[in-house]
Structures are given as structure tokens and as C-alpha cells.
Amino acid sequence: AANSGSLGTAANAGYQYWSATALDLDSPTYPGFATDNRVLQTSGTNGFVSAPALNLNANTVTMECWIKRNGDQGSYNGVLFHRGGGGTATGIMFRDTSNELGYHWSDQYYTWASGLIPPDGAWAYIALAITPSKATMYMYDGTTWLSAANEVSHAPQAFAATTRVATDDGTGRFFNGL
Secondary structure (H helix, E strand, O other): OOOOOOOHHHHOOEEEOOOEEEOOOOOOOOOOOOOOOOEEEEEOOOOEEEEOOOOOOEOOEEEEEEEEEOOOOOOOOEEEEEOOOOOOOEEEEEOOOOOOEEEEEOOEOOOOOOOOOOOEOOEEEEEEEEEOOEEEEEEEOOOOEEEEEEOOOOOOEOOOOOEEEOEOOOOOOEOEEO
């Protein structure tokens, strides 16, 4: 999983136990989704991308991704997640079996209800913007922009361990979809 950002190859990631990669992008509906790009397809029981430590030490962070949910998600299934141990669970996840998006920050706020439910079988853009005093979750479901805010304190996080796409910790809580 080659990094195309400013950190170059030092931030390359690796696929772990993936189910498949698929050509399933909705181009030209979503500009930039070229039809020859590949996406990670996970079954809800395995498959994720593992990226090296980001070493951010920050509480002003934005995480964003495109997802295509494939059926129901389990409680706390990770979407974009960092778990460094010692109370540093941080990232975007599904809050419970209602398919509602949520987040962890410093191993807190995982029960906060965003009210945002990505459509099943369709691409949705999701983002989590953290500031020292607020978290805002955004979702574009293909027709409407939605957001929800949690106005609470967010302590700086080191992001000193592995960050994963499509799982919470690599041993369970796998995202089911693309």
C-alpha cells in the first residue's frame, strides 16, 4: 500500500490478511475515482491495511476516507483507527450494531451518538475533525452533507503505534465493505 503523501515511502503501509482488492469505484460520479484504481474489500472477519506510526502528538487532527458499507457492521468495527495501548485508542469506527458512525479519542467518547449512518451498498465520504474542544464528524452520502459535533475536551495523542484501515486493532472488529 504505497503512500502518495508528502512523507513518501517512509509511510508506506502493508496489507494484512485481506480478502481481496476490487475494481469497484464509481467513476465519473466521484471525480478522482479512476476506474483502474483499486480498493480494499474486507469481509467483516479479516483484512486491513497497517500503516507505520504517524508520530503526530496532536489534538488538532482530521481523518477522512471513502467507504462502501456491505451490510451490517459489528459494534466498534474500525474504519480508520490507531490503537497504541495505554488508553490511546483513537479513530473512526461504527458505534454499535445500528451501523451508526462514532469515534474514539484517548479511549473515550466511543458511546457518543453521531446519528450518521452510511448508506449500505453505496460510497460515502466520512471525516472526523478533532480540535482541543470539539469533535465534528462529517458524512456525504451521495446526495446530502451531514455533520454532528461532540463539544468535549480532546487531549493530545502521540499516534506512536500502528494505524490501521478497516479494523480497530487487527485482531477483530473488522469493517465489512470497501
